[in-house]
Amino acid sequence: MMKQSLFVAGLLLAFSSLAGAIAQGADTETEAKLPAPGAKVLNTESTDKEKSMLRRADFAEAMQQVAERQKVFSGAPEMFTLEGDLAQGGLAFGQTERGAKVILDGKDVMVDNDGRFLVGFGRDSALSALLVVEFPDGRVERRSFEIEDREFPTQRIDGLDQSKVSGFTEEQLAKIAVDSAKKKAARAETQELADWSLGFDWPVVGRISGVFGSQRILNGEPKRPHSGVDVAAPTGTPIYAPAPGVVRLAEEDMYFEGGLVLLDHGHWLESAFLHMSRVDVEPGQRVEKGDIIGAVGATGRVTGPHLHWSMKWAGELVDPQLIAGIMPKEAPTRTSGD
Ligand SMILES: [Zn+2]
Secondary structure, X not given: OHHHHHXXXXXXXXXXXXXXXXXXOOOOOOOOOOOOOOOOOOOOOOHHHHHHHHHHOOHHHHHHHHHHHHHHHOOOXXXXXXXXXXXXXXXXXXXXXXXXXXXXXXXXXXXXXXXEEEEEOOOOOOOEEEEEEEOOOOOEEEEEEEOEOOOOOEEEEOOOOHHHOOOOOHHHHHHHHHHHHHHHHHOOOOOOOOOOOOOOOOOOOOEEEEOOOOEEEEXXXXXXXXXXXXXXXXXXXXXXXXXXEEEEEEEEEEOOOEEEEEEEEEOOEEEEEEEEOEEOOOOOOEEOOOOEEEEOEOOOOOOOOEEEEEEEEOOEEEOHHHHHOOOOOOOOOOOOOO
16 A cells, blocks of 8 residues: 555656646546636646645645545556657657557547557647546556646737738638638548657758747737747758658648648648648658658748748647757758658
8 A cells, every 4th residue: 555655646746746636636537627728737846836835725635635546546557658748839649558548638549559649738728637548457547747838929920911811802711711621621530650659850941930839910910829830941942741641631822821731640640831832742642751742932821931830639739849859950861752
């Protein structure tokens, strides 16, 4: 019993703060809902805040919840790992056993035959999440963990063609609707192949001219946050697949996106490449990491040539910059695709 308690404590410390776990109270099915955004669960770093919160908490009730948590964990050894960015806009890669069922905040997560799975957290994700793993033999493991609260800058862009910002004509609205339907259809399926599992390279090397999640003010009008990362590069610069995948959409003339490719990396993880001057792939085509999929351009809603790369996991926008890491100084020598 002692050993088990230590194990439970270790788990809690590893994945969350005790105070956060108690505050969330995600011990029962009915309590498994996440707090609303803004109902901040304390950070692991803010030990002072945690201590004062624990002091304020009703001690008996807190102990009761810990006891219940131990019941939940008892007989459920640590049977999965989760690595990555537990942050707004982050992705984390999981490994469990074959046949296990994984549920993130009440939503089923795809698990492949090797027990691999992927979870992501949108820009405005709540600041804690609950992962439940149900094993084939009936054991259940639950872990709540904190999601890092990120700050996003504001970016003003002027000089855009006003017809791409607002006051759309009937004809333009019709084109936007057609484009939207194409994207929706392309996103209706995914593959079970874990093409994300070996990591991501930058598709283009260059100066980062726009970051994920920034509040956009376009020609003076507040718009939705920036969905991806912008890399400035001359028109015609080749765009390399950052990871393998299946092309789901390859269009040369979308209203906002211009030349657009959607690449399915498996498990509902998708890359979108926008504003391309040239599209070299076709829907259904499989590409390997490093294959050329097209070229940088200035098509769609832009002020100059750049690659806009955005990523979605299960419909949530995630930050490619977290996944691809530090931009290299110069393009690596590519060996495939030529
Ligand atoms: Zn962009």
